[in-house]
Amino acid sequence: MNRGNPNLTQLRGLSSSRPRTKIGQIIWAWSDIEAALASGWKLKEVWEAASRDGIEMSYAQFRVYVSKVRRRGLRQAETVQQPPPAAPTVESSPAVPPSHDPFRNLREQEEKKNRSSFEYDPFSTNKDLI
Numbered sequence: 518m519n520r521g522n523p524n525l526t527q528l529r530g531l532s533s534s535r536p537r538t539k540i541g542q543i544i545w546a547w548s549d550i551e552a553a554l555a556s557g558w559k560l561k562e563v564w565e566a567a568s569r570d571g572i573e574m575s576y577a578q579f580r581v582y583v584s585k586v587r588r589r590g591l592r593q594a595e596t597v598q599q600p601p602p603a604a605p606t607v608e609s610s611p612a613v614p615p616s617h618d619p620f621r622n623l624r625e626q627e628e629k630k631n632r633s634s635f636e637y638d639p640f641s642t643n644k645d646l647i
Contacts, residue, residue, distance in 0.1 A: 543582040553566070560579075
């Protein structure tokens with residue numbers, strides 16, 4: 518079996534050469550794009566400079582790709598920054614609902630109903646009314 522070049526020169530050479538796809542070119546140049554935006558350059562000015570450097574695409578397409586790369590970076594940063602959940606202990610506080618609870622609104626309404634002085638439930642199975 519031929520294992521190829523053990524030094525990975527071909528693979529390492531890919532990161533230094535310009536990708537063929539347009540989104541790949543944006544990702545390839547992202548550190549420079551991000552640095553220019555962080556130092557106060559407008560996105561259109563960054564696009565014009567990228568065009569002069571050979572990254573050819575319309576401004577609208579450039580905006581879309583920059584937005585995608587930013588969102589991807591934010592998602593990756595969020596997943597890296599979130600610590601792993603702690604293992605629940607017996608002495609822990611009452612259960613805290615997850616941050617995204619699709620039934621939170623229903624639970625809150627039920628709690629409000631339970632705090633009110635009178636509640637009529639037409640579907641109640643309790644027939645002992647007196």
